[in-house]
Amino acid sequence: MATQRIIDFLAQNRPEGPCLVVDLDVVQRNYETFTHALPDSRIFYAVKANPAPEVLSLLANLGSNFDTASVVEIEMAMAAGATPDRISFGNTIKKERDIARAHELGIRLFAVDCVEEVEKIARVAPAARVFCRILTDGEGAEWPLSRKFGCAPSMALEVLEHAHHLGLHAYGVSFHVGSQQCNLDAWDKALGEAASIFNTLADRGIQLSMVNMGGGFPTRYLRDVPKTHAYGAAIVDSLHTHFGNHMPETIIEPGRGMVGDAGVIKAEVVLISRKHADDPIRWVYLDIGKFGGLAETMDEAIRYPITTIHDGGDVAPCVLAGPTCDSADVMYEKKPYDLPIALTIGDEVLIEATGAYTTTYSAVAFNGFSPLASYVI
Amino acid sequence: MATQRIIDFLAQNRPEGPCLVVDLDVVQRNYETFTHALPDSRIFYAVKANPAPEVLSLLANLGSNFDTASVVEIEMAMAAGATPDRISFGNTIKKERDIARAHELGIRLFAVDCVEEVEKIARVAPAARVFCRILTDGEGAEWPLSRKFGCAPSMALEVLEHAHHLGLHAYGVSFHVGSQQCNLDAWDKALGEAASIFNTLADRGIQLSMVNMGGGFPTRYLRDVPKTHAYGAAIVDSLHTHFGNHMPETIIEPGRGMVGDAGVIKAEVVLISRKHADDPIRWVYLDIGKFGGLAETMDEAIRYPITTIHDGGDVAPCVLAGPTCDSADVMYEKKPYDLPIALTIGDEVLIEATGAYTTTYSAVAFNGFSPLASYVI
Numbered sequence: 001m002a003t004q005r006i007i008d009f010l011a012q013n014r015p016e017g018p019c020l021v022v023d024l025d026v027v028q029r030n031y032e033t034f035t036h037a038l039p040d041s042r043i044f045y046a047v048k049a050n051p052a053p054e055v056l057s058l059l060a061n062l063g064s065n066f067d068t069a070s071v072v073e074i075e076m077a078m079a080a081g082a083t084p085d086r087i088s089f090g091n092t093i094k095k096e097r098d099i100a101r102a103h104e105l106g107i108r109l110f111a112v113d114c115v116e117e118v119e120k121i122a123r124v125a126p127a128a129r130v131f132c133r134i135l136t137d138g139e140g141a142e143w144p145l146s147r148k149f150g151c152a153p154s155m156a157l158e159v160l161e162h163a164h165h166l167g168l169h170a171y172g173v174s175f176h177v178g179s180q181q182c183n184l185d186a187w188d189k190a191l192g193e194a195a196s197i198f199n200t201l202a203d204r205g206i207q208l209s210m211v212n213m214g215g216g217f218p219t220r221y222l223r224d225v226p227k228t229h230a231y232g233a234a235i236v237d238s239l240h241t242h243f244g245n246h247m248p249e250t251i252i253e254p255g256r257g258m259v260g261d262a263g264v265i266k267a268e269v270v271l272i273s274r275k276h277a278d279d280p281i282r283w284v285y286l287d288i289g290k291f292g293g294l295a296e297t298m299d300e301a302i303r304y305p306i307t308t309i310h311d312g313g314d315v316a317p318c319v320l321a322g323p324t325c326d327s328a329d330v331m332y333e334k335k336p337y338d339l340p341i342a343l344t345i346g347d348e349v350l351i352e353a354t355g356a357y358t359t360t361y362s363a364v365a366f367n368g369f370s371p372l373a374s375y376v377i
Numbered sequence: 378m379a380t381q382r383i384i385d386f387l388a389q390n391r392p393e394g395p396c397l398v399v400d401l402d403v404v405q406r407n408y409e410t411f412t413h414a415l416p417d418s419r420i421f422y423a424v425k426a427n428p429a430p431e432v433l434s435l436l437a438n439l440g441s442n443f444d445t446a447s448v449v450e451i452e453m454a455m456a457a458g459a460t461p462d463r464i465s466f467g468n469t470i471k472k473e474r475d476i477a478r479a480h481e482l483g484i485r486l487f488a489v490d491c492v493e494e495v496e497k498i499a500r501v502a503p504a505a506r507v508f509c510r511i512l513t514d515g516e517g518a519e520w521p522l523s524r525k526f527g528c529a530p531s532m533a534l535e536v537l538e539h540a541h542h543l544g545l546h547a548y549g550v551s552f553h554v555g556s557q558q559c560n561l562d563a564w565d566k567a568l569g570e571a572a573s574i575f576n577t578l579a580d581r582g583i584q585l586s587m588v589n590m591g592g593g594f595p596t597r598y599l600r601d602v603p604k605t606h607a608y609g610a611a612i613v614d615s616l617h618t619h620f621g622n623h624m625p626e627t628i629i630e631p632g633r634g635m636v637g638d639a640g641v642i643k644a645e646v647v648l649i650s651r652k653h654a655d656d657p658i659r660w661v662y663l664d665i666g667k668f669g670g671l672a673e674t675m676d677e678a679i680r681y682p683i684t685t686i687h688d689g690g691d692v693a694p695c696v697l698a699g700p701t702c703d704s705a706d707v708m709y710e711k712k713p714y715d716l717p718i719a720l721t722i723g724d725e726v727l728i729e730a731t732g733a734y735t736t737t738y739s740a741v742a743f744n745g746f747s748p749l750a751s752y753v754i
Contacts, residue, residue, distance in 0.1 A: 051745065068745070093700050095647050114651070147652055271491070277535070285470045325446040359742075360743045364739055364741045365428070366425065368446060371741040
């Protein structure tokens with residue numbers, strides 16, 4: 001999955017230490033694929049997936065909107081050229097003073113999932129648009145989706161009514177089917193719930209406008225995933241089923257799906273050893289691990305493809321671990337990872353499809369190691 | 378556990394955002410407690426637990442030695458005033474060029490757990506002292522100890538013999554009983570294994586000198602833990618049992634036990650909500666979570682004491698979560714955390730015993746949030 005541009009960059013620059021290289025051409029292609037797959041939806045790129053200024057500028061120039069998690073991310077999106085009307089404050093957990101700051105910056109679209117958050121927004125961002133996130137079960141998603149965000153659909157009715165009564169614009173409903181979602185039907189159930197909320201509130205005199213369908217679009221790691229246009233077709237079908245001739249405005253928030261396959265991490269084999277003389281499993285230690293950017297290997301959730309110069313030769317199972325003195329810094333052990341028998345200490349490896357959720361996850365200085373370096377080309 | 382000095386500092390300075398405050402008086406008292414509990418052991422502070430320059434300087438002045446995980450940590454210990462003979466490169470996973478750099482800086486004591494690492498050291502740090510880490514089962518430890526570090530005792534014989542034959546000084550054996558170890562007997566079994574390695578190698582003409590007994594000394598979180606002098610007495614007993622009149626030089630490497638209870642994190646309640654109208658569990662969202670410094674809540678391993686201004690009133694179970702848009706950023710859910718019913722959005726809370734393994738674990742910029750601020754007083 002490493003593009004020729006990435007391979008050439010690494011060959012010419014030979015950066016020291018582990019680093020991520022992101023190819024903007026892939027990001028652009030992904031953006032265009034989303035616009036074709038869901039031509040009637042506005043794209044709000046999930047900045048948290050990779051907030052590199054070059055990525056944000058490219059997407060701002062292409063016309064993307066931005067889903068942000070904090071005031072800092074709002075400021076980064078604006079610095080990249082996005083006007084406030086193209087930015088959503090999509091975190092349901094916000095300090096009131098951060099909502100006020102966002103409002104000062106011109107942000108008028110906020111996520112909520114409870115009346116307490118609605119009240120904060122009513123106090124410091126009067127007349128703003130709010131959308132209420134509802135819970136989904138996340139079935140079929142590879143990265144765990146907890147009950148952290150969203151409320152039961154029955155409670156969403158109250159939340160949006162409360163917003164309306166406080167003078168806010170009860171604007172819509174959002175959901176998230178779970179990150180790295182490979183089940184095309186996952187959107188259908190949530191869209192059914194959303195339509196039901198639209199109908200119930202219409203009966204109470206509140207006209208919602210928008211469905212935010214969140215992210216969840218996968219990156220290809222080791223297993224094949226459905227193509228973006230297949231997601232698009234399934235989603236458009238479900239929208240027609242549930243909304244008929246009254247199609248709402250729709251938003252999608254791709255993060256992983258936008259940048260995941262655009263980046264590759266170059267790493268180095270620091271040590272290969274065994275735990276006892278006739279141990280069948282080798283331990284392979286890289287110069288990057290769970291605390292250096294590969295946090296999504298937590299519970300072995302995301303299984304990245306790894307390529308080496310020995311690919312094609314015989315392989316054997318390895319435990320893959322990071323370089324820190326933390327015993328929890330082990331990436332793949334329950335299900336060992338097959339790597340070439342010829343792999344040697346000092347070899348470089350490429351950890352593919354690592355453009356999303358890597359740089360910003362890395363620890364600031366654990367064990368004295370620097371955060372993951374990043375090059376955007 | 379927050380000292381009056383910490384409480385006064387927070388009251389006077391009212392720092393914005395989540396922050397750790399470390400009281401150096403507590404660190405000093407912990408250092409002195411270790412020296413009294415194990416007067417014949419040299420203390421190598423595990424820098425990774427909290428590398429704040431003020432902590433390192435205090436310990437350097439008190440006479441501590443330093444266990445380091447990387448060249449950066451070596452440089453930090455030296456900047457704090459430690460001479461190279463007081464520094465161990467205790468990470469078993471090292472790039473050869475980092476070993477060479479450490480050797481240039483004057484470091485002569487290195488950890489190993491396989492012949493491959495011995496060979497690196499022999500090439501670039503000739504005649505250095507090496508100690509071989511052996512595997513222990515970690516039973517009784519609260520923070521998981523994997524098989525990541527160390528080798529079977531039978532393999533340690535080969536590793537140390539190989540070092541000897543390559544001209545290195547086969548210096549000793551190390552083990553780690555698991556972090557936050559509350560079982561006083563945990564050291565006994567490992568010391569028995571160490572003594573057996575000493576004896577076997579003596580028969581082969583190699584005289585080992587040192588046993589590095591690692592860390593594992595706990596911090597008091599919610600449950601009582603044995604006192605340091607109880608650990609000391611148990612360890613000294615075991616040393617006499619296994620080594621008799623031939624007592625080795627010994628080292629301990631406290632990290633959590635040195636700084637854990639010296640620090641307190643001040644955080645703020647961002648949101649309190651429920652997931653449906655009659656949900657018995659409240660969700661309490663703080664402005665710090667798993668990616669902002671509380672990584673050790675992973676799998677709900679470490680359960681920090683939390684104090685609020687409402688303590689003493691009625692409590693009810695809460696799910697405790699962080700402020701990021703990551704669904705995995707939930708700290709206590711499987712076993713909900715009891716917090717006062719009177720707790721309100723905007724309240725400050727103190728997360729106690731957070732002096733170790735917090736600042737450096739925090740993500741560099743996840744969701745745009747800054748790494749955990751730290752004040753050492």
